[in-house]
Amino acid sequence: MWGLIVHEIEERNTIRGLYIGRFQPPHLGHIYVLRSILNEVNEVIIGIGSAQISHTFDNPFTAGERILMFKAALREEGIDLSRVYLIPIPDIEMNYVWVRYVMMLVPPFHIVYTNNPLVKRLFIESGFKVKTPPLFNRGTYSGKIIRRRMIHGEPWEHLVPKAVVKVIREIRGVERLKEIMKSDEVA
């Protein structure tokens, strides 16, 4: 009984932030944002968006692989994993009900952190407090730029945590990306 009361008090006092993204792959910009979120809230929920998609240019890595990358990076960065939830969130066709759907999949949250205009709009329309974290050199630390660099054989490793480089090597992620970008059409 006492344990239950303590749990309820702790739950009432726990401020949770939701940080949602595709994280294809997680890069140093994401880690920078995550650190600033953890300075403001007790716990952060990292929503791994478009969880049903993999093996495309925009989304080369599976949700499971992205979870592995994030967890390894957080551990390497010395971030307290007990303060972090990593939850896959598949897309749905209906933007109007997406926020309710996300609410069903993750623990209760109080603040949403995003720079994505659609995500921002949908959560504001649903009455949530939304904060836009400062961008960390967006022109360099960008999933799209990192994926392009991988395809073109340019250095990308310095843009992501070392632990993420390790996972991408283990799953032969660069080879996958190069392979799926090939065409079977005759020029």
Ligand code: NAD
């Ligand atoms: P992303 O991985 O591109 O970015 C994640 C977050 O990190 C974003 O807020 C982005 O602005 C931020 N970020 C990126 N680079 C940064 C940097 N250098 N410095 C600081 N911040 C940086 O992911 P995304 O595309 O924004 O993810 C949104 C997800 O929500 C997608 O999976 C999308 O499909 C999903 N979504 C789904 C629906 C639906 O299913 N109906 C509706 C809306 C959104």
